[in-house]
Amino acid sequence: MNVDSLLHRWPHTTGALWCAAALVVSIVLACAVRRVRSHRSYQRDPLRVFSQQDKATVSAWCGGRCEHKPLLLPRCRARGTAGDHLVPHSKGGPTTLENLQMLCTRHNLRKSNKTPSRLYLYRLAARRHAYFPDGQPRLPRR
Ligand SMILES: [Zn+2]
Incomplete structure (x- = not known):
């Protein structure tokens, strides 16, 4: 493989890598948002036990x-x-x-x-x- 063939492939390779990186980052962010939402603090009734x-x-x-x-x-x-x-x-x-x-x-x-x-x-x-x-x-x- 010579330098010319690498330079020729470079734009296509980086585009695919950027797409994969963007996909991974969006999945990680979606998981983080979901985790924060599931752990949010609810307004709790001060009375815990039924009479x-x-x-x-x-x-x-x-x-x-x-x-x-x-x-x-x-x-x-x-x-x-x-x-x-x-x-x-x-x-x-x-x-x-x-x-x-x-x-x-x-x-x-x-x-x-x-x-x-x-x-x-x-x-x-x-x-x-x-x-x-x-x-x-x-x-x-x-
Ligand atoms: Zn039962």
């Missing part, structure tokens, strides 16, 4: 059972002992009656601080239509 009265109220409405229902299976039959934030407290979910769902220990641990999908919330609201009293909010406001 015993709120838990007793919702527990009575749902028959003392866990409110989790898998997509194709019947509703969980275990006792709903844990008051869970539907929208997690760590993600700005309020400690209010409409953001409370009763879960068994297993489903509470499994849910952790995940935000439920729109489908899950829709299905929960539809189920709560049967056992929540009229006029009570069935889901937290988004």
Whole structure:
């Protein structure tokens, strides 16, 4: 390979390198922005734990059972002992009656601080239509 052939290829090679570098930089920036957004601090409700009265109220409405229902299976039959934030407290979910769902220990641990999908919330609201009293909010406001 002589110098003339290198000089002849130079413009095409650098163009491809610049495109690859620009692609890598844009991917890295997109990942950084996504990471910052996922770690942003939410405005948290100063009240962290549901009151015993709120838990007793919702527990009575749902028959003392866990409110989790898998997509194709019947509703969980275990006792709903844990008051869970539907929208997690760590993600700005309020400690209010409409953001409370009763879960068994297993489903509470499994849910952790995940935000439920729109489908899950829709299905929960539809189920709560049967056992929540009229006029009570069935889901937290988004
Ligand atoms: Zn359960």
